[in-house]
Amino acid sequence: MSTATFIDVILAIILPPLGVFLKFGCQVEFWICLVLTLLGYLPGILYALYVILR
Incomplete structure (x- = not known):
């Protein structure tokens, strides 16, 4: 898992649409x-975690 993916996952937990938007x-x-x-x-x-990690 890269650093960018890790940050996306953290954002997806805190504010799901933001994590998906950045990706x-x-x-x-x-x-x-x-x-x-x-x-x-x-x-x-x-859903955000599914989309980011798939």
């Missing part, structure tokens, strides 16, 4: 993560 920009992954985070914090974290 992908304003693509579909960011919007899905934003909606999931608004619906519930845990689904947003899980």
Whole structure:
């Protein structure tokens, strides 16, 4: 795991859409993560970690 990935994972735990945004920009992954985070914090974290680490 590189340092950039480690920072993305930490940001995904603290603020999930930010971690996804830094990795992908304003693509579909960011919007899905934003909606999931608004619906519930845990689904947003899980999706962000899945997207970043896959």
